[in-house]
Each structure stands twice: as C-alpha cells, then as structure tokens.
Amino acid sequence: MKVEIKKLYSLEIEDEISSYWPAETYNFGTWIRLSVGPTDELGADYFDLFVCTPQWLSEELEKDPVAQWGRHSLIVKGYNLAAIADQLDRMVQRCSGDDWQEIAVKIARFAAWEFEDYKM
Numbered sequence: 001m002k003v004e005i006k007k008l009y010s011l012e013i014e015d016e017i018s019s020y021w022p023a024e025t026y027n028f029g030t031w032i033r034l035s036v037g038p039t040d041e042l043g044a045d046y047f048d049l050f051v052c053t054p055q056w057l058s059e060e061l062e063k064d065p066v067a068q069w070g071r072h073s074l075i076v077k078g079y080n081l082a083a084i085a086d087q088l089d090r091m092v093q094r095c096s097g098d099d100w101q102e103i104a105v106k107i108a109r110f111a112a113w114e115f116e117d118y119k120m
Contacts, residue, residue: 025078026079050073051084
C-alpha cells in the first residue's frame with residue numbers, strides 16, 4: 001500500500017504554512033500537522049509533531065532548565081519548509097505495510113497519531 005502526505009499545516013500559525021516565514025529562521029518552534037492517507041483514497045488521518053531549532057530549544061531550557069521532553073519532535077538547523085516537508089515525506093515513505101492500520105502505527109512512532117491508543 002502506498003501512502004502520501006496530503007497536506008501540511010501548523011496548529012499555531014494563522015496563515016498558510018506555505019506563506020509563513022519566522023522572524024528568525026534559526027530560532028523557531030511550532031506544531032505541524034500532517035494529513036496522511038493512502039495514495040489512491042480521499043481519506044487521511046492526522047499526525048502531529050513539533051518542529052524546532054536548537055536555538056529555540058536552548059532558549060526554552062533557559063526558561064525551564066530542568067528538562068524539555070522530546071517525543072514527536074523534529075529538530076532542524078533552520079526554517080526551510082521545503083526541507084522540512086522533504087524530511088517528513090521521506091519518513092512517511094519509509095513506513096510500509098499491508099494495510100493502513102499497519103502503516104499508521106509506524107508513522108505514529110515519530111508523529112502523534114490522532115487515533116493513538118484509541119480503543120473501541
């Protein structure tokens with residue numbers, strides 16, 4: 001089964017992420033939502049991850065020097081949406097399986113899946 005990222009957007013940025021540019025490209029952090037689903041289907045599930053730079057992380061540690069948690073995070077050198085999207089696409093493409101459930105569980109290892117730990 002082939003899957004693809006159908007859309008990327010930020011949970012914190014009001015504008016379209018494609019037109020967003022931070023004041024300091026080397027110092028930013030934001031949650032990004034990936035809409036991912038099978039290539040030949042309309043539907044998709046949401047996966048969230050936090051993208052930040054080392055400078056942003058360093059400044060956060062100044063505010064709370066004890067610790068910063070890092071699950072579902074991507075640390076980049078600077079803001080470059082094309083490079084970030086490429087990294088995300090490569091990770092999604094590495095997640096293979098026979099059905100959507102199997103693939104989604106693998107994607108959830110690096111991005112928080114909306115149905116993670118969901119029980120019927």
